[in-house]
Amino acid sequence: MEFGFFTMPSHPPERSLRDGHEWDLQVLRWLDEMGYHEAWVGEHHTAPWEPHPAPDLLIAQAFRETKNIRLGPGGFLLPYHHPVELANRVAMLDHISGGRLNFGVAASGLPSDWATFNVDGMSGQNRDMTREALEIILRTWTEDGPWKHEGKYWTVSKIETMFGFLKPHIKPLQAPHPPIAVAGLSKNSDTLKLAGERGFLPMSLNLNPAYVASHWDSVEAGARRTGRTPDRRDWRLVREVFVADTDEEAWRLSVGGMMGRMMDEYFLPLLANFGFLDYLKHSPEVPDSDVTAAYCAQRNWLIGSPKTVAEKLERVYEEVGGFGSILVFGFDYSENPGAWKNSLRLLQEEVAPRVRHLVPRPAVSSAAE
Numbered sequence: 001m002e003f004g005f006f007t008m009p010s011h012p013p014e015r016s017l018r019d020g021h022e023w024d025l026q027v028l029r030w031l032d033e034m035g036y037h038e039a040w041v042g043e044h045h046t047a048p049w050e051p052h053p054a055p056d057l058l059i060a061q062a063f064r065e066t067k068n069i070r071l072g073p074g075g076f077l078l079p080y081h082h083p084v085e086l087a088n089r090v091a092m093l094d095h096i097s098g099g100r101l102n103f104g105v106a107a108s109g110l111p112s113d114w115a116t117f118n119v120d121g122m123s124g125q126n127r128d129m130t131r132e133a134l135e136i137i138l139r140t141w142t143e144d145g146p147w148k149h150e151g152k153y154w155t156v157s158k159i160e161t162m163f164g165f166l167k168p169h170i171k172p173l174q175a176p177h178p179p180i181a182v183a184g185l186s187k188n189s190d191t192l193k194l195a196g197e198r199g200f201l202p203m204s205l206n207l208n209p210a211y212v213a214s215h216w217d218s219v220e221a222g223a224r225r226t227g228r229t230p231d232r233r234d235w236r237l238v239r240e241v242f243v244a245d246t247d248e249e250a251w252r253l254s255v256g257g258m259m260g261r262m263m264d265e266y267f268l269p270l271l272a273n274f275g276f277l278d279y280l281k282h283s284p285e286v287p288d289s290d291v292t293a294a295y296c297a298q299r300n301w302l303i304g305s306p307k308t309v310a311e312k313l314e315r316v317y318e319e320v321g322g323f324g325s326i327l328v329f330g331f332d333y334s335e336n337p338g339a340w341k342n343s344l345r346l347l348q349e350e351v352a353p354r355v356r357h358l359v360p361r362p363a364v365s366s367a368a369e
Contacts, residue, residue: 001317001358003348005031005039006074006203006238007330009058010262013048015332020051023334024058025065030341032066034348040074040104040181040203040327046112049266056093063097071097074203075104075183079119079129083136084156087170091141094172103178104203105134107191127190129153134180140168142176181236186276187211189218196222196230203236206329207279208300209319212237216321232360233324237316240301241328243346244339247304253339254303258331260293268292302326306346310354322360 007027011020024041031039039062041055052058055073062071076086094101107130108114114121119129132151139149145158145168161167172178181201184192195202196219204215216235223230242254254260268291271277277291278284282299297303302312313326328347333340 001323001352001355002037002325003352004037004236004325004327005330006042006236006327007039008042008044008050009052009330009332010049010266011051011332012258012261013051015051015334017051019334020332021058023332024052024330025062026337027330027340027344028058028062028069028071029065030344032069034344036069036344036348037325038070038072038102038327040072040102042074043077043106044110044113045077045080046116047110047266049262056089059101060093060096063093063100068100070100070102072102072178072181073104075106075181077108077113078105078133079108079126080113080117081133083133083154084140086133087137087140090137090178091170091172094174094178097173099173101172101174101178102181102201104181104183105130106183109185124190130191131194138177141171183238184215184218186279187214187218189215192218193222193225195219196228197225198222199228199230201234201236202230203238203327205238206240206300208282209316210282211279212316213320229363231324231363232322233362235323235360236325236327237320237323238327238329239316240296240303241309241326241343241347242301242303243306243309243343243351245305245346247308250303250305250308250343251297253336253343254301255294255297257336257339258333259301260297262331263293263296268296306350306354309347310351313351313355314358317355317358322358324360 009024028039041058043055044050045053059071090103107126119126132153136149136156146160148157158168179201181203182191182195183203183205185205192202192215202219204212219230242250244250244253272288277288280291280296280300302309
């Protein structure tokens with residue numbers, strides 16, 4: 001099992017954009033020093049609790065200050081970018097990284113972002129745009145020209161050489177392109193079906209194990225469309241994690257710290273507006289009013305001493321049928337940095353050895369349905 005990191009990034013609204021950026025950069029340096037495998041940085045435009053609109057700005061700087069960790073957007077919101085411009089920018093970022101770039105993509109799920117960019121997310125337009133944009137990006141990287149794409153949302157061309165020297169020339173350093181990942185939240189997630197269909201890395205956002213288990217069904221459903229055999233070793237699970245010397249201390253620092261504040265003030269109310277609180281319940285009979293940070297800490301979060309967190313992690317692993325990586329959900333502990341750094345250290349140094357035996361069996365090829 002690999003350990004990584006996923007950050008929206010999340011910061012309290014009173015934190016300045018610069019200070020939030022500096023905290024994120026510090027955490028990425030720690031992760032690299034501690035031997036974490038990878039980190040993903042989200043993109044949002046209209047959420048003060050998720051204030052970073054350009055993950056590549058943070059990632060480009062972090063590549064200069066880290067040595068081994070793989071970094072990537074988690075992910076670029078494809079409906080809001082011109083595909084060719086983004087293809088060129090990501091390719092350049094891959095060269096800056098020296099080949100350490102992962103490329104995460106997403107369809108965008110915030111209605112406020114949809115409204116800002118005039119995208120009809122309620123009808124699924126954001127998902128259609130994501131598929132078309134990704135098709136153009138991959139063609140830009142892998143197919144020689146000349147060709148022209150005339151789609152529903154974009155018309156673009158890969159031109160012939162003009163004047164003897166002007167031509168498309170930017171391709172990623174990694175051939176044919178960086179690893180591509182897509183994130184999913186809901187049951188029967190369309191983006192996770194896309195992951196299975198195209199052989200991309202699936203990432204499941206933080207939910208209870210009952211819903212997360214259904215995510216692999218979506219990956220397999222997508223894979224059947226193209227005759228692929230998905231591999232659980234590629235599956236990433238994003239979870240809230242806090243490790244301390246004792247269970248009591250972990251509870252105090254998580255529920256009583258920024259994790260609890262962000263959940264109660266922002267994330268749980270957001271999910272409630274989408275009707276998504278059911279995804280966090282251990283039983284449908286639980287009333288919405290009971291789904292608080294404390295409830296999530298008790299039922300869903302991986303918090304406690306190293307021994308406790310290892311036991312919880314193994315339980316989740318068995319409940320969902322196995323996965324390859326756990327991604328720590330990032331929070332802003334800039335007012336108590338030592339506690340967050342210690343949690344990351346304990347996870348890598350004391351929890352990881354206890355769960356090293358959790359390795360999904362290689363996938364067995366089967367005929368497409």
